[in-house]
Amino acid sequence: MIDTPSLERYSRQMRFPPLGKAGQEKLLAARVTLCGCGALGTVLANILVRAGVGFLRVIDRDFVEPSNLQRQVLFDESDVANNLPKAEAAAAKLRQINSTVTIEPIVADINRTNIEDFCQGADLILDGSDNFEIRYLINDVAIKHNIPWVYGGAVGSQGMTMTIIPGQTPCLRCVFEAAPAPGETGTCETAGVLAPAVQIVASYQATEAIKLLTGHSAAINRELLILDVWENTQRRVKIAPLAGRKGACPCCAQRNFAWLDGEHGTQTTALCGRNAVQVSHRVQGKLDFAELARVLQHSGTVTYNKFLLKFHLVENGSPYEFTIFEDGRAIIKGTDEPEKARTLYAKYVGH
């Protein structure tokens, strides 16, 4: 039993009739795993910690950079100056916001070997990531272990979100059968992103989280919500009939967890003594170098021939050279850290 004074800070949301004191107590007892703490993730963490979610595990592999500050609401200039990992910087800020809940920061690259541990015991998984590899991994783990999760994505002025309850709603693979191949749709680095677009998407995700954690699954969004803050559009497209896609969904119908089992996704190998990392990313078909070059030319210099594409860029004063092959494999020179190479690949080539 929680005494009344400690609940005073939540009085305004407890006064919201569907929540009440009972809903608040459920939030305080809830455990959430947040995968990624960038633009979506910082908004999600901010809302959930203020709302009194009792345990939040925050996982992110990156460090705070100046270009994050435009939209990643928990970070400030001192975090950049101190070169802090995002998970740690976020945890410090979140503990100042609410010292009565537990925050567990984890600085790690989420991959198929660790994601099941990170999600163990969670009542809910939230997508705060910026790439489809992590989203398909979350989808596999969520379906395998029967944990609800909420997808969100944003690029430019556009965003989308859907809520997945295993066994009740379509899963991510019911709706999007495969990830866009590298370079085929924009990333926030190549196409830009407006803070309101990503923050609105995250706010919808956080609302879904509050519903799910307080036992109001009847109120969740069962459609694919798509919005564009520049074009003033918002639409809900019907996806419920896609659930399991008549037994054909490889994930939720056939329980083939291809991303978790390593049949899809990215593997990295440090190339010793060369200050380079090989990123092997399995794609369907071949990369379209002309299209990839067109996208990358905004971020650096690009040349390509029939066999490979070279991309040079300077990021925070450090030069990097990508050599990308048509099967999606890349050698990234300028780092010997696999996590940095994966980050660069996801940022510029995407998946």
Added chain:
Amino acid sequence: MAITIQIPPPLREQTGGRAEVEVSGATVQAALADLIRQYPGTATKIFDNGQIRPYINVFVNDEDIRYLDELNTQLTDGVVVALIPAVAGG
């Protein structure tokens, strides 16, 4: 028969920046063929070996064609066909 195809931002470079294109066609297949006739650059963005790319969903008046009649889904005058790719960033 007037059909409106809504073009998502990643494909607008191929439609000269246009967010909507008026086409004609009695089925989704025919309507997309008319789009490609008007804007040939959209062909490889939408199709791969004759199949719609797996990260692009096609909705007819907000209904997914995968539970209608796929590319053979019949269109009537005035309907809106939306091409919706997965949004990756965040």
